[in-house]
Amino acid sequence: MxxxxxxxxxxxxxxxxxxxxxxxxxxxxxxxxxxxxxxxLYSKMEPLEFKIKIMEILKNQGNLQKYYDLVKIEKELAEFETLFKKGTGSRLWSAQREWARRVLKGISFAITAPTGIGKTVFGVSMAIYLSTKGKKSYIILPTTVLVKQTLDRIKEFLEKAGIQIKVAGYYARLSKTEREEFKQVIETGDFDILITTSQYLALKFDEISKHKFDFIFVDDVDALLKLSKNIDRVLLLLGFNNEIINLGLKLIKLKKEFLQARASELGKIGYEIEETENTLNSLKEKVKPGILIVSTATGKAKGDRVKLFRELLNFTIGSASEGYRNIQDLYMPREESVEKQVLSLVKKFGTGGLIFVTLEEGIEFAEKIAKFLKENGIKAEAFHASKKSPEIIDQFSNGEIDVLIGVASHYGLLVRG
Ligand SMILES: [Zn+2]
Known part of the structure; x- marks a missing residue:
């Protein structure tokens, strides 16, 4: 120890x-x-099997507490992972797995990341997974082209995974009959997943708001925020009410005043903030809202109203320290053979790993580690600028490569991509 x-x-x-x-x-x-x-025990079992075993031991000893929730979430995560693999042909990569874990814990959050790292496919797959649990989702996209594409993607996913759920989407080129059908579906609520643009949400909010959603995924929140009223709309669809939203707005105003207040007023405003927070929290507990994920490429969100996400769902858009990482910052003393040490860590943490060597050690060292791992039965590849074939990333994402080794520089390929 x-x-x-x-x-x-x-x-x-x-x-x-x-x-x-x-x-x-x-x-x-x-x-x-x-x-x-x-x-x-650990070495003899699959990770999830091991956790379940530990849970059983705790249970038999009459000592099972938080570990129960942990195992429950890991079981659901494994289910989601299997479904994802079936539907997309790829496996989850570490950030997606972490996002999934948060959703399963009931946490709302913002994803700030460039396009192409699998935000949309994650949101869509999660909506499908939740629909198999009887939950309703709403996917809000910036353009009708994307609505159409996403509908096609879902169709393909469902065929591959052998799942039947009801998906309703609205885009510009629907035929007259299709439009009528869509209207009918919205009227009756006979759908598991709804997909529209943020514009459509604004236009037809009265009809959509007849329904409550357990999960809302906003792809490209920047488009949604063009109309600041859309924030209220999304919050209402999640199950919040106007009273809660108004309290949230009051709190935002008070906090702003607090920052600009003279010393003599601080006590009074501080007290009012506390009172408002208490009322808000007790109301929030009663409504059991759904989960919201917003994704953004820019990480910028202007205006006061967007702070409603902070007050009501405890997240902000574009803060540098995104909370979606499940990272234990651990370090251990370097042993004689770094290669051997890396090998034992890789074996411990399983597939899907990224390993970074320092800038000073450079590409050659990355290659050296990759070679050593390969010799020891790990599917490893070094990844750097002179070798940046997209195939490597594909092979990594579908599991043909277990571990990538890159150089840890600010502009390094593996760090950014
Ligand atoms: Zn303990």
Whole structure:
């Protein structure tokens, strides 16, 4: 054991050793098995199977707490992952898996990332997954061309995955009959997934708002925000009401005043902020809103109204420290053979890894590690500018390559892409 972490036990949230934390098992108090026994189990099982086993042990000891939720989410995640693979032919990459985990935990958030990293395919797949659980989703896109494309994509996904759900989409070139059908579907609510442009949302809000949504995915929030009223619309569709939205707006105003207030007024405004927050929180608890994901390429969102996302759903658009990473910043002392050390880490964390070598060590070292891993049965490739074939990324995303090794510079290919 090299370190102890406070409040990090996945079962009791108490203190835990780094060895246990790395394996994702509870602390010694929760789970009295010693580290050797745990390692033995760990090496014999698939990660999820291992977690379920640990949960059973805790349960038998009458000591199952938070670990239950963790395993429940991991089980759902595995289900989602299987569905994603069936429907898209690719496997989730680490950011997508992390987004999925957040949705399954019921957390709303913003994704700030350039196009082409799989935001849309993620949002669509999640909507499909949730529909198999009887939940209603709404996908809001910037253009009708994208609506059409997304409908085609979903159709293909459903065929590949062998799933039947009801998808309703509206785009400019629908025939008259199709339009009538769409109107009917919106009227009756006989759909699992609704897809329209943000313009359509603004235009037909009265009809759409007859329904509540468990999950809303806004692809390109910048288009949505062209009309600031759309923020209210989305919030209402998630289950919030006007009273809550008005309290949220009041809070935004108060916080602004607080920043500009004279010292003598701070106490009064501070008190009012606290009061408003308390009322807002108690109202929010009652409505059980759906989950919202907004994606943005720019990470910029102007205006006061957009802060409603912060007040009502606890996220902001485009803050530099996006909270969607599930990263444990760990470091360990360098051993004699870095290659061997990397190999054992790769084995521990499984497939889908990115490894960075320092700038000083450079491309040659990345190649050296890749070679060593390959010799030891890991499907690894070095990835750098002189070798930037898109095939490598494809092979990585469909699982033909397990691990990519790149150079950690600000402008390095692997860092950015
Ligand atoms: Zn514990």
């Amino acid at each position: 090299k370190a102890l972490f406070k409040h990090a036990c996945p079962n009791c949230e108490g203190r835990i050793s780094d060895e246990r934390l790395l394996m994702g098992v509870p602390c010694k108090k929760c789970l009295p098995l010693d580290i050797k026994e745990l390692r033995d």
